[in-house]
Amino acid sequence: MKKHNFSAGPAILPASVIKEAAAGVLELDGIGMSILEISHRSAEFIAIAAEAESLARELLQIPADYAVLFLSGGASGQFSMSAMNLLNENQSAGYLDTGTWSSKAIKEAKAFGKVQVLASSKDQNYNYIPTGYDIPAGLRYVHVTSNNTIFGTQLREFPTTDAPLVADMSSDIFSRRIPLEKFGLIYAGAQKNMGPAGVTLVIVRKDLLGQVDRHLPSMLDYRIHIENESMFNTPPVYPIYVSMLTMRWVKAQGGLEAMERHNEAKAKLLYDEIERNPRFQCTVPNPQDRSLMNVTFVCTDDADTKPFLAAAEAAGCDGIKGHRSVGGFRASIYNSMPLESVQVLVDVMKNF
Amino acid sequence: MKKHNFSAGPAILPASVIKEAAAGVLELDGIGMSILEISHRSAEFIAIAAEAESLARELLQIPADYAVLFLSGGASGQFSMSAMNLLNENQSAGYLDTGTWSSKAIKEAKAFGKVQVLASSKDQNYNYIPTGYDIPAGLRYVHVTSNNTIFGTQLREFPTTDAPLVADMSSDIFSRRIPLEKFGLIYAGAQKNMGPAGVTLVIVRKDLLGQVDRHLPSMLDYRIHIENESMFNTPPVYPIYVSMLTMRWVKAQGGLEAMERHNEAKAKLLYDEIERNPRFQCTVPNPQDRSLMNVTFVCTDDADTKPFLAAAEAAGCDGIKGHRSVGGFRASIYNSMPLESVQVLVDVMKNF
Ligand SMILES: Cc1ncc(COP(=O)(O)O)c(C=O)c1O
Ligand SMILES: Cc1ncc(COP(=O)(O)O)c(C=O)c1O
Ligand SMILES: [Mg+2]
Ligand SMILES: [Mg+2]
Ligand SMILES: [Mg+2]
Ligand SMILES: [Mg+2]
Numbered sequence: 001m002k003k004h005n006f007s008a009g010p011a012i013l014p015a016s017v018i019k020e021a022a023a024g025v026l027e028l029d030g031i032g033m034s035i036l037e038i039s040h041r042s043a044e045f046i047a048i049a050a051e052a053e054s055l056a057r058e059l060l061q062i063p064a065d066y067a068v069l070f071l072s073g074g075a076s077g078q079f080s081m082s083a084m085n086l087l088n089e090n091q092s093a094g095y096l097d098t099g100t101w102s103s104k105a106i107k108e109a110k111a112f113g114k115v116q117v118l119a120s121s122k123d124q125n126y127n128y129i130p131t132g133y134d135i136p137a138g139l140r141y142v143h144v145t146s147n148n149t150i151f152g153t154q155l156r157e158f159p160t161t162d163a164p165l166v167a168d169m170s171s172d173i174f175s176r177r178i179p180l181e182k183f184g185l186i187y188a189g190a191q192k193n194m195g196p197a198g199v200t201l202v203i204v205r206k207d208l209l210g211q212v213d214r215h216l217p218s219m220l221d222y223r224i225h226i227e228n229e230s231m232f233n234t235p236p237v238y239p240i241y242v243s244m245l246t247m248r249w250v251k252a253q254g255g256l257e258a259m260e261r262h263n264e265a266k267a268k269l270l271y272d273e274i275e276r277n278p279r280f281q282c283t284v285p286n287p288q289d290r291s292l293m294n295v296t297f298v299c300t301d302d303a304d305t306k307p308f309l310a311a312a313e314a315a316g317c318d319g320i321k322g323h324r325s326v327g328g329f330r331a332s333i334y335n336s337m338p339l340e341s342v343q344v345l346v347d348v349m350k351n352f
Numbered sequence: 353m354k355k356h357n358f359s360a361g362p363a364i365l366p367a368s369v370i371k372e373a374a375a376g377v378l379e380l381d382g383i384g385m386s387i388l389e390i391s392h393r394s395a396e397f398i399a400i401a402a403e404a405e406s407l408a409r410e411l412l413q414i415p416a417d418y419a420v421l422f423l424s425g426g427a428s429g430q431f432s433m434s435a436m437n438l439l440n441e442n443q444s445a446g447y448l449d450t451g452t453w454s455s456k457a458i459k460e461a462k463a464f465g466k467v468q469v470l471a472s473s474k475d476q477n478y479n480y481i482p483t484g485y486d487i488p489a490g491l492r493y494v495h496v497t498s499n500n501t502i503f504g505t506q507l508r509e510f511p512t513t514d515a516p517l518v519a520d521m522s523s524d525i526f527s528r529r530i531p532l533e534k535f536g537l538i539y540a541g542a543q544k545n546m547g548p549a550g551v552t553l554v555i556v557r558k559d560l561l562g563q564v565d566r567h568l569p570s571m572l573d574y575r576i577h578i579e580n581e582s583m584f585n586t587p588p589v590y591p592i593y594v595s596m597l598t599m600r601w602v603k604a605q606g607g608l609e610a611m612e613r614h615n616e617a618k619a620k621l622l623y624d625e626i627e628r629n630p631r632f633q634c635t636v637p638n639p640q641d642r643s644l645m646n647v648t649f650v651c652t653d654d655a656d657t658k659p660f661l662a663a664a665e666a667a668g669c670d671g672i673k674g675h676r677s678v679g680g681f682r683a684s685i686y687n688s689m690p691l692e693s694v695q696v697l698v699d700v701m702k703n704f
Contacts, residue, residue: 003384007391010589018377018386025374032355032668034370036548036594039359039671072424072550073571076585080569104570111567191586196388198424198550198588215463217432218456219425233428234543236550237362238590242388316384319391 004341007319008149008294008332009171010191017245017336021196024241035241040234048241049230055247059174059256062203066180067226069202070240075101075170075189078200079108082143082166082185085222087113088212091140094118094163098155099126099148100325101168109143112214118142118159125326126151129289139163141184141208147172149192150323152282152296152330153289158182164208172293173201174250175335176260184208192293193334195243198236250335259335266333266342267292273346279304280349283326298328308352315348317341356693359671360501360646360684361523362543369597369688373548376593387593392586400593401582407599411526411608414555418532419578421554422592427453427522427541430552431460434495434518434537437574439465440564443492446470446515450507451478451500452677453520461495464566470494470511477678478503481641491515493536493560499524501544502675504634504648504682505641510534516560524645525553526602527687528612536560544645545686547595550588602687611687618685618694619644625698631656632701635678650680660704667700669693 005012013021024035031044038045053068062068073081082105087093091113095106097120109115116139119130126148135142142163147154149171158165164184173188185204191197202222209223218224224232250259271290274280274297283296299305305328312320312329322328333342357364365373376387383396390397405420414420425433439445443465447458449472461467468491471482478500487494494515499506501523510517516536525540537556543549554574561575570576576584602611623642626632626649635648651657657680664672664681674680685694 001384005385005389007389007394010389010391010586012389013386018388021386021388022374022377025370025377032353033357033670034365034373036370036373037357037359037362037365039362040549042359072426072588073429074424074585077425077571080571084569108569111569189586191589196590197392197586198591217436217460217463219429219432233426234362234541234549236424236588236591237543238548239550239588318385 001316004317004344006317006331010197011332011334012336014249014336017249020245021242040237048244052240052244060180066203066205069225070230071200071202072236074200075168075187078187079105081220083109083112084220087140089113092116094135094139094142096144098145099151102145105143127284128286129153129155135161141166147291147293149294152284152291152294154291175263177256190243195246196239198239199243263292266339269342269346270295273349277349293334295331296326311352312348315344317345353668356669356696357671358669358683362549363684363686364688366601366688369601372597373594387590392589400596404592404596412532418555418557421577422582423552423554424588426552427520427539430539431457433572435461435464436572439492441465444468446487446491446494448496450497451503454497457495479636480638481505481507487513493518499643499645501646502677504636504643504646506643527615529608542591542595547598548591550591551595615644618691621694621698622647625701629701645686647683648678663704664700667696669697
């Protein structure tokens, strides 16, 4: 039976990318060797890495004063690395607390400077995006999580502030156009919208670097990675290769504008059914706050939860069990998720 | 034409592993999904990670008081992470300086405590392993690079000291049996003898942890990774999968004893020809210091260098150009390198 992969991450990749990714393991482009066993200094891999960077630049329209890095360590590594590189001990950064990942970013940053939580939706189990909060002047940066993977909320608009934004875009990178000029640093673990697990995209405005007093170990210093074009040490070759293939696919689909339309259509299909169907309910009350990537919902009657999960699984819908901190269901419908798969889930809901 | 992959890393993997690794990308074990798109919390991946750990434990005979971790960030990440986790500012660690990688480890460690270079072979461009040096008492640990990938030297014996050894085994992990009880910490980037780039094996004696005063970011704290069984955050799923397949292969070959015999036979074949053939010369004078993994040699007459490289490449021998800091040639003949491929190179030398 065909599986429809609604997993929150590592997550679905385009079927065509999976095929190319498997072929590259057997033999990369007729070179007589696997992508798994070529040197990262080989002409072949240097071309792959360069294409990955230029696709990221093209898709997100990243100007030359920003560096584009492919690092390892996940988005969790960036929670500390971003603060370590940007924030001096006596400086303040503002953080918007919109979920588990925001809180972890806050926790890690506290070791490096003063952290001001600008607003939090923790009081309602993170089921909304705070508004109407003040952002004081003089912050070094303002950190946001653009999409809250666990709680199914998303920042449709980004805060307006004089400080550069630092954003964890792990679960909605490349899913929509963004106002890049507002951001000083963007990071994203690949394993939702960019590729397989094992690589993290970092986009950083270069003039923000080199202003902290502390010692930075080489591997944790963005400047060292910039100087070495992400090849200070052996990069995660295969995750970068498959991310490059996935970005090629995004571009072939029509880029971020096309992704945006595609993602809006899929989300509408699913949210409309949740609204319409009395047996289901969205966990995020305000439609404006609902994520286009992770759709979180519950059964109105908890007795339906188990049988609905079974019905969805019987239809091949995989990975829709909600995160334990929310319960119910979470359908992750990233870029690579086809509309047809969302329709399969909606049909299960209709027929349930 | 069949390629013989003598690259120093990322490096050759067994042909059977490449096949399985490609199949897993298309579909993992009949589950209807690719290994690239399953959750790291799925039953399937948890089983893979558990098998990777238990294979590492079995092959190296690692007892329960050591943790086995699969981290990201490469061996270069471990240069700082190991010192950060083990060394207080007022404590001293001894380092053996046997090459580029040792020097980098020394540089990174200096930020965290007192570093004593016990001996160095830098005076002879690292073409030997120092002996006869003193190791003072009271060191927190003694750091060694078990195999010097660039310079073609290897520690056949490990230093005797009361302090636990910390070893970078990136380029000879799983290639021979080791006296595990001497080590407090072992780390190895996967991309030579363990699998593809993107994951780093860390083996650490647990009682050595939790004794430093400094703040450790979560991602850089071994204890956090131990508590979370290497799943504190999304691990590099595919690199771990392929490493597990490679360890299965090592086990199927007969484990480390068999690898040792196999590696000795291959190295003997190549070193014997270098010795015998007046047109070639090993860069490491003392046979005892020569690496079984990276065989470095030059042409006696430099005018032969270019034509020999061309002849080797014409025979399908890839990646034998020496590192710029040594020149000449480097044939990396890791576990997965078949004797037949070494024979091809030796035949080129004979017929040159
Ligand atoms: C928004 C967000 N940030 C951070 C993370 C953690 O990423 P990683 O596992 O790559 O460290 C996740 C993972 O699910 C996420 O969704
Ligand atoms: C012995 C040794 N240590 C460390 C490294 C650096 O490893 P990585 O690129 O994984 O950081 C290498 C890479 O060639 C190596 O051979
Ligand atoms: Mg969240
Ligand atoms: Mg409803
Ligand atoms: Mg070396
Ligand atoms: Mg000779």
